[in-house]
Amino acid sequence: MQRNRSGAGGACPARAFRFNGTLCACDPGLYMANGSCVGFEAGGEWVVSSGVSPSPTFLTTVIPIDSIKRFTQSQAILLEATLVFLLVWLALCLALRFTKFDGGRTAWFRIRWWLSRLDFYDTNHWLDDNKVVIKRKTELGGTFSVASWILFIGLLSALLYQIITKRSIEVHRVRPANAPDLLSFVNDLEFNITTISSMSCSHFQGPESLVIGIPGFIDYRVFPLSDYIQYKCQNTSSGPTISLKCNRCQIPRRDHFISWQFVDLPNDPVTAVGFQFNLSAKDHAQDRHVSFVSGAITSDTYTNNKPKTFRGPEANVLKIHLFPQAYNNLNNLKLIQPLFHDFISGTSFSEASDLQASLQDSKDGLVNTTLYISYLSDYIVEINKENMIGIVGFLADVGGLYAFSIVIFLYFLMQCEARIKKLRHEDTTMRNILRQKRAQRNWDKLRKFVMFTWGPNNLAMDENKSKRRHSLMIDSIHGIQALHRKKQPSRNNSTRPDVAEGCFRSSESKHDKLDTKEELEIHQSNMFSASQ
Structure with missing residues (x-):
């Protein structure tokens, strides 16, 4: 983008040139902002939205x-x-x-x-x-x-x-449209376009008429713009923004043209390097959903040539398509969907010398812009949603x-x-290991229980007593077997005094050798069984 201003101290800023003796202008594709020449970047792709979001579940x-x-x-x-x-x-x-x-x-x-x-x-x-x-x-x-x-x-x-x-x-079905169907589409349309430049609304000359139909055809008509559309201009840091609004607009069956211009002021010529716009539509009865298209156009959007600056009598045409959509799944919402179709570049300059000559020519002292709206009203798109899975x-x-x-x-x-x-x-293998661990654990529990109940000393004494009892029992058994092996002479000889006295003496000698009461009782019981 460009802007013409006096150079401070007789010098122009970087990437600028002098024209008309005292004024400075930026090179093609640049515009003046805060005393320096800057370029305009489109900043992303075009955005198109139907305005209908999924219903909440x-x-x-x-x-x-x-x-x-x-x-x-x-x-x-x-x-x-x-x-x-x-x-x-x-x-x-x-x-x-x-x-x-x-x-x-x-x-x-x-x-x-x-x-x-x-x-x-x-x-x-x-x-x-x-x-x-x-x-x-x-x-x-x-x-x-x-x-x-x-x-x-x-x-x-x-x-x-x-x-x-x-x-x-989302299922789309296309059916032919007739006049009653098209009359049911009543939308509020708003178009905002910013001319990227160093101009202001003081350069703006508003549109006065609305052209319906193609010039030269029988349906060509010209109407006052105020009967259909309200417009206003607002200054921004990127340039003047033109807003066009139409409330309760219906879909006509012909094309519409709206034109406006920016003209030179004394010592302040007009130039532009691009356009940024947003066109939205919403149902007048259901303003919850808004469909829109937005984007930016630079001088090299459609060509690979050098950056350009727009200036001259030929119009820069922005062609917009509008077509009706009926959302049957949203209470029969009738919404107009805008789409950006084409941009036709007007008079532009890519060389600094050509731009310098144009800035000095009063015939080129305007930036002409035309909005071309084409209604695709032959068919209506009916939209519904079907579940994919139950x-x-x-x-x-x-x-x-x-x-x-x-x-x-x-x-x-x-x-x-x-x-x-x-x-x-x-x-x-794993179960056997667990069984061995369980058996070892139970045995350890048993040992701890015995040691806690009787103690280690009692266990040792009981062990010694059991060993002594075991040895006495073995001796007694050997004595009984010896008595049975001896020959018994007769029943009368068994009462002889010398035999009884020997047995008594033998018992006394063994009795003297016994240490404890328990051993004496065991020996007496053995003698009693032997005598029998």
Whole structure:
């Protein structure tokens, strides 16, 4: 963009040239802002919006859908995260298998044991022929069971994301339009266009008429603009902004043209380097939804030539298409959708010398702009939404994902146990270790109970007494056997005084040798049995 102002101290700012002796102007494609020449960047792509957002549902009110969309962007991220978690889990379980049991005394054994408890493939493990089917839980089965759950949860989250974000599709049907249908479209239209330049509203000459139809045709008409549209001009830092408003506008069946100009002032010629505009439409009865198109046009938008500055009698034409849309799913909302169709460049200059000559020519002293509105009213687009999936389809998808997750890791489990024989009996190994630990623990409890009840000294004394009793019993048994081996002469000889006296003396000698009362009682009982 350009602006003409006096150079301070006789010097023009950078990227500017002098014209008319004392005035300065910026090079083509630049405009004067705060005493320096700057360029205009379009700053992004064109934005077109129908103004109709998805209707809120229970899920959208409970779950932060917008945050999820910004974070995930697509299902690919969810599937990649699932794959990463799955590989990490399998790597951890593989590293865990390299640890040793060590008699079940380490924490690694307890971790591996509880991992085997997560196995729900307990009846699908390798079984020998002619064996009763029993439930077996192995570490490998627990690994694949958790892996199947990770895969299932990841796939289920991707399915839920698809249902939430794409639970319905928008169906467009085109039908021919007739006059009564078009009369039902009553919208409020607003068009704001900023001419990027160093000009102001003092250069502005407002439009006076509205042209309907193409000049030269039979339907060509000219009407006062004030009967249809209200306009105003407002100064901004980027240049003057023209606002055109039409309330309760209906769709006519012909094209419309609105033109306005910016003209030179003394020592202040007009130039422009681009246009930035926004055109919006909303239903007069339902102003909740607003459709719009917005964007910016620079001098090199449609050409690869050098930057240009617009100035001259030829008009810069902005062609806008409007077409009717009927939203049957939104209480028969009737909304006009604007679209930017084309830009026809007017008189422009890309060389500083040509621009300098134009600034000194009074015939080129204007920037002419024309808004060309074309109504595509032959057809009406009817819009409705249809659900992609119901409750039965959702349950079928969930069941399919679950079966896929279970079957794929069951296949891996059967292949591993069929090819590696050591894996067939790993549950027996772990159970045997637990049995040995349980038996050792119970035996330790019994020893502690006995030591707490009687103490270690009593245990030693009782042990000595039992040994002495055992030796006395053995001696008595030997004595009885010796008596039975002797020959008994007769019943009368058994009462001889010398035999009785010998036995009495023998008993007295042994009785003297006894130390305790318990030993005497044992010896007397043995003698009594021998005498019988």
